[in-house]
Amino acid sequence: MSFLKRLQVKPEGDIGTVDFLRNKDLIPMGPERRLWGFFSILSYWAVSECCISTWSGAASLLSIGLNVGETMGIVLVGNCIIASLAVFNSAPGYYYHVGYTVTQRLIFGIRGSYFGIAIRTILSIVWYASQAWMGGLCLGLIFSSWSESYLNMKNTFPASVNMSTRDLISFLIFQLVSIPLLCVKPEKLSPLLKFSSAATFLGMLGTFAWSISHNGGVGPLFSAKSKFASKSDHAWAWIYGITSWYGSLSAGVTNQSDFTRFSRTKWVSIPPTIVGIVALGTIVPLFGIFSASATTEMYGEAIWMPNKIAEQWLIDDYSPKSRAGAFFAGSCFLASQLALNLVGNGIAGGMDMAGLFPKYVNIKRGAILTSLLSWVIQPWLFYNTSSTFVVVMSSFSVFMSPIIGIIVSEFWVVRKTKLKLSALYTFDENENYWYWKGINYKAFIIFFIASTPGLPGLVHGANPNISMSTGILNYYQGNCMFGFAIAFSLNVAFNYLLPPKNIHEVDTEDKFNTFTAKECAEMGITPYAEIDHESDTDVSYENLVVAGEKQELKSV
Template identity: 40%
Template structure:
């Protein structure tokens, strides 16, 4: 609280107690200076002004644009089925359907692979719920949470990691999407089905695959202009379409084969010790493939209308489809082994086999529906978990010039650079790619949970996310939190040797490093968490706003019920004039004394820019 001399409308001058501390007032003023629009003085400044993101009358600064602000009440429309679909998308998809190819390559059988997936999915669901709460409670995304963990400038490290993974995954999922759309094209034309390759053998893709990839990219691009919160309905529809396709494929293949096929009865020749580590590795492979979605869960949990609906939707969406689709993929591959002599791990391989054997109207109709279903799920999977995620993250680095739409277009345009077709050259390449992504984001998720729950006691200030003031709650040391950054580097570094050994089988592997890599889903959180606990205990943060909420709803983003729980005063539309005069504003609920007289008509303070 602060006291000020204030001239009241009746001409009296008295002492007023503000709901804002001196630190709050300085942060608000600093933010206003950053957000103040300056008239361009030359051609270059006019050009740069023209490049700024559309922001209507909302603030724009080096740390802020409308896509970074907490989500308003009227935009929080996601319920149970929306979150079920968000997590259904990566499960009702080609990658999950073909997961068995990686797991059975570890010399596990179908039963053991499914057992490891059930355990992994439950743990992933719990980890996701814990990681989503900055979005659920404060309606902020992954980008702002990085400022809480690493500092205002240090946040760029976590953001850049996520951007890099988004681009890689976008290309990877777009390539799978191209295979899906080829099923539709195959149902249209027998000539397309049997299209001859014209590329030299050194190019690891077919002409047909390239056409599908380019067409899929073109289909995705218009969705960059759709708000992320608006794709929940089509996501729900495509999830159920793909579910029906998977059920139909599974029923047909198992019935036609007369049973689940030879892979189902595969014997496990591993020793008990080897089997234990392969169980861990299979869980890690599965976790790694969806770990980026776990990391940026707050980007979508901030759209939740009710907390319980969010938790139930994501828990069921992770556990049930994640187990069923993987099992269906293994059983389909096993039945194909019995029927056709080869285990087909992707839907497009199965459809091509059907059409090659019998190009009938029945087979073509099945190919068309399966192709449309999987194509739809791939489109919205890639957008929600990679395209939009990249846009949100890039907005945190260049807020003046990049918003979600521009960032999504960026991911779409450069995703070809990662050459996703190389992921499918050999099973080992596929395995290594799938099992390495989590190394980089798992420490970030661990730090996020510890910082939010243990250090800040689930209470954070929002106005400090957008300030360069040294008194801000996330300034730390020159804008960097050296403790969390050290833990991130150590957590990642310990996983790198195992990745190198896995990628280069000719190298003599260190058994300890390999085992750490096999189980990094468990070991990285343990190492990173214990280290961060220790550093925070040895070097505690002393800040006057630690474990506190904002005194006011600066962003007009909370409901009356939320304001009551958080102990905040509400936003009012007519709050500008005092701050513009660089004076604090006060709560009308506060009683102030002026020469013995009480005044209750003082306005609340808020950054209403």
């Protein structure tokens, strides 16, 4: 057996075909793996919102000159936009139980899909590294509550390394602790998500309560006024603020169908998505503002990260009471970082890589590869230097918003929620999603039209010394709305003028054992159990190659 043959993903179940387009983790999710209900979806979003990044996110909004009231207004509006896009963009998941990777074949074509998948793969690796470093800081807080010598550990690295010995040790241990969890199937992670979200919210609530009670008031940030030279600048600050807030979650919104495909029923994911994003996504930043304002008065500077507030307890007074509080807070924040990084970046990265190399990579292998590659990113540079790399990655909504616009318009408007699932797993040139040589050139044209105007602004954000016109910068500041609207409109227009073939065609049989008997009855298709599988023709990549070789021999 060859080395590559040994590396291939093993077939599983009745539909165990593994080739260059499918494996068990890529085909539509069957009922046996759809285990997520209301509270599973709610805890998924709660983990995303009850995290250090969301707590400290309001700092960037205040830094552009907005006051606290305006900042919270932007947060609320931004969360409503995020919730709406998450619901509409995740529809292929709760309608047909397919994820982002397969949806890319619908919009970019069977071969062109690798483009959209590659973008998401890069984001998963980068944000895994970033959140893992933050998780290491939380783990370091726990170790510091156990040992004062760990808190005051001597740094053996030179200043050029841009990290301390203590932080590197914590980061390494966090990475090692994460790897076993990456091997758990996503549908089985619901208990971890529920526990982590509840624990983290309690930890954040306690940190917020301590800050207010010890300061005796809300602090100076609430009395600060907004500062803008003109009403126009003020208005664009709002738009930029919404874009900035959305940008922090744009990668997660883009691949929502990866997780809604685990939902038990079609509509169960919608209410918890809205509640999780709008309610928790607004409360947690408010905790952050109150706490930062209180610490400004107590310490002379705002402390925006909750783990740093807990660390300050140990620095001020290394007593049993402070150590217990720091341990509790650190444990809660660690649970958040583990769950968030595991599902939002590790498992998501595994799904992305499975879409790139399905014959050799499944979710588990891809998740572990994401973790290993995250070291290359050197995430300590994000937090300990003025790295322009993180500015660029935070601006990836320039690319993600057009993709979301194309998906939403394609699924809801162009195809009116009708998909032919079997055509998403074949290299057959006569099938619906082959387009032109496996590439949907219309989607690529639309993507570049919608994203290109934002690139100069992205460059300016990475290097402010490069001057740009006001109009270009304004487009960049509102790219999440402009990019989505342009891509959505152009995709509808292009497909009206040049409609794809068999635009509303669907399968007449449940070829992947995806749907329950009730779902099949509602959809008017033949259940998997009633299909004559011996007469099935599977047009996979390998079958096409074999057919081609036979044709060549026949012609000779």
